[in-house]
Amino acid sequence: MKAMSRDRLLAWLEELAGRSTLIGPRIVGEKILYKPVHHSAEIVLDFAKTDLSAKEYFLPSTEAILSVKREKKGFDVEEPSLHGRQIIFGLRPCDARALRVLDALFLNKEPADPYYAERREKTTLIGLACREMGDECFCTSLGLAPDEANDVDLMLTEMAGEYAIRAVTAKGKALLGAAVLQEVEGVPPNPFVRQKQVPILEVGKWPERFDSPFWAHLSDRCLSCRLCTYVCPTCRCFDIRDVELSDKEIERLRAWDSCMAEGYRRIAGGHNPRPAKAERLRNRFYCKFCYYPQDFGPVACVGCGRCIAQCPVNVDAVEVLEGLSAL
Amino acid sequence: MAQNPYRPALGTLVGVKDLATDIKLFQVALDNRQEGRGGFQPQPSYRPGQFAFVSAFGVGEAPFCLTSTTRRSQALEFAVNKIGTVTEALHRLGEGDVVGVRGPFGNWFPMEEMRGKHIILLGGGIGGAPLRPVIHTILDDRANYGKLTILWAARLPSLLIFREEFDSWRAAPDTELHLTVDQGDETWKGNVGLITELLEKVAPSPEEAVTITCGPPIMIKFVMLTLAKLGFAPEQMIMTLEAKMKCGMGKCGRCNLGEKYVCTDGPVFSYAEVRSFLESY
Numbered sequence: 001m002k003a004m005s006r007d008r009l010l011a012w013l014e015e016l017a018g019r020s021t022l023i024g025p026r027i028v029g030e031k032i033l034y035k036p037v038h039h040s041a042e043i044v045l046d047f048a049k050t051d052l053s054a055k056e057y058f059l060p061s062t063e064a065i066l067s068v069k070r071e072k073k074g075f076d077v078e079e080p081s082l083h084g085r086q087i088i089f090g091l092r093p094c095d096a097r098a099l100r101v102l103d104a105l106f107l108n109k110e111p112a113d114p115y116y117a118e119r120r121e122k123t124t125l126i127g128l129a130c131r132e133m134g135d136e137c138f139c140t141s142l143g144l145a146p147d148e149a150n151d152v153d154l155m156l157t158e159m160a161g162e163y164a165i166r167a168v169t170a171k172g173k174a175l176l177g178a179a180v181l182q183e184v185e186g187v188p189p190n191p192f193v194r195q196k197q198v199p200i201l202e203v204g205k206w207p208e209r210f211d212s213p214f215w216a217h218l219s220d221r222c223l224s225c226r227l228c229t230y231v232c233p234t235c236r237c238f239d240i241r242d243v244e245l246s247d248k249e250i251e252r253l254r255a256w257d258s259c260m261a262e263g264y265r266r267i268a269g270g271h272n273p274r275p276a277k278a279e280r281l282r283n284r285f286y287c288k289f290c291y292y293p294q295d296f297g298p299v300a301c302v303g304c305g306r307c308i309a310q311c312p313v314n315v316d317a318v319e320v321l322e323g324l325s326a327l
Numbered sequence: 328m329a330q331n332p333y334r335p336a337l338g339t340l341v342g343v344k345d346l347a348t349d350i351k352l353f354q355v356a357l358d359n360r361q362e363g364r365g366g367f368q369p370q371p372s373y374r375p376g377q378f379a380f381v382s383a384f385g386v387g388e389a390p391f392c393l394t395s396t397t398r399r400s401q402a403l404e405f406a407v408n409k410i411g412t413v414t415e416a417l418h419r420l421g422e423g424d425v426v427g428v429r430g431p432f433g434n435w436f437p438m439e440e441m442r443g444k445h446i447i448l449l450g451g452g453i454g455g456a457p458l459r460p461v462i463h464t465i466l467d468d469r470a471n472y473g474k475l476t477i478l479w480a481a482r483l484p485s486l487l488i489f490r491e492e493f494d495s496w497r498a499a500p501d502t503e504l505h506l507t508v509d510q511g512d513e514t515w516k517g518n519v520g521l522i523t524e525l526l527e528k529v530a531p532s533p534e535e536a537v538t539i540t541c542g543p544p545i546m547i548k549f550v551m552l553t554l555a556k557l558g559f560a561p562e563q564m565i566m567t568l569e570a571k572m573k574c575g576m577g578k579c580g581r582c583n584l585g586e587k588y589v590c591t592d593g594p595v596f597s598y599a600e601v602r603s604f605l606e607s608y
Binding site: 065066068070073074075077079105106109111113114115207210236237238239240241242244250252254257259264265266267268269271273274283286287290291294295 | 330335414543577578
């Protein structure tokens, strides 16, 4: 196997940071987040999972999609030029798979989203296999593995102080370029995988559970705080609105939105087909496991468990999936 | 970016007319169709039932049905009810002002399949707007459609839209226009009552007929029940639904009803389809 020592890896990342935008896991306050890295010393190599996924770098929480200048008569509309190439280091397999899920909607469903497509095209993904599944992780129930390499360009797996490295795509191979690798014996150890599987109902089994009182019971404690949607690597709902920067300058912004908010589905005139918390919570789960697969292909959950870890009132996706399958 | 579906084409307001209290008709002449860069792509032509986003730059954009037909109007026409921030901003604009338009989006009424059939249209308030291009299409191709029955309703007489066209609709061959308001005023001599009551009174036959309904969801619900009572099958009941969508392309997630998206699967649906949705509109 080809591998790099830890020091060699950090030196290579330092080099990458010097010539490209490098994004990697960093400690920010009490969180670990994917953030731009200027020196490899800022990177955390030993971490379980970042608190937020890398979704931000493809579908930013807020981005200007148009800039509009007020002219004497009328307007001049311009599309912002997106930043250059970026490399994301230390992407976990679940977060890499989440990009495939978003691709199904933003790239494969016509018309492609030009902003997402450009960022995706300009980004190289360096994956870092998990050594073990975390407390809230259930990726294996969704057909993933903690060392899944199929969704990144380059895959790194830790083995006895070395990092085994494998180019998965041509993009990954090109990035690796002339980096100095050493030959090591053996294969990376298998990650620790929990045996327990969370039941994921097939699409056809969802409709019969739609009218169950289960949803009202579950939503009693939901605060409609929207955190689950913001930390989710596959939730992608967005709003578009304008802001006036000055008398002459307007930006049209796209920002993350959440189906958990009361006003989200309300129509002009005030009618709301989803006024109750139970209906909104139900919609979120149906979107992920029933509607999204029907409309776009993949299930819109990668089992990262962030919604479980960060829900303030412990609405637990695993409990929901288990409860539903027991109905 | 070669093709950006979020980029609106610029257009000038060549007409702004009062249609009813707080409802105006905006006529937009596209300055530059910006083919190939997003904007408004009218090829081959937009159809009755389709919608587009209109921008009031600085405030935002919102979806509106196209209430014109390419045959009758060079300009794109939108009927806008002042009801939120974007519509308030649009209502502040006048002739000569510039707006953005992107579209057209969505499916359309099955005008070809409707040929030879009797057509019953039920419009409530601003919900009459998507029906106007249907009326124009039928009247401009009169021989190819059966009897046209229009039931046009509003809460108040002052909220009836396209009043200045009523005479020309009534004058068309084999065409009936029935009006009703929930509440009359001193000048109102016509029907007072809900559109469902009017529908029961007019009692159109379901034989070889197609209905199209547009209005607030509560009206649609009760019109469907009344149509069923009159013997119409769910496949004969067509409706157009509304949602506060943001993209028009199935991406923003805003407008789903179960696994269907109002923007790309609709906005035109038959009641047979709508009944099969997991989620009610």
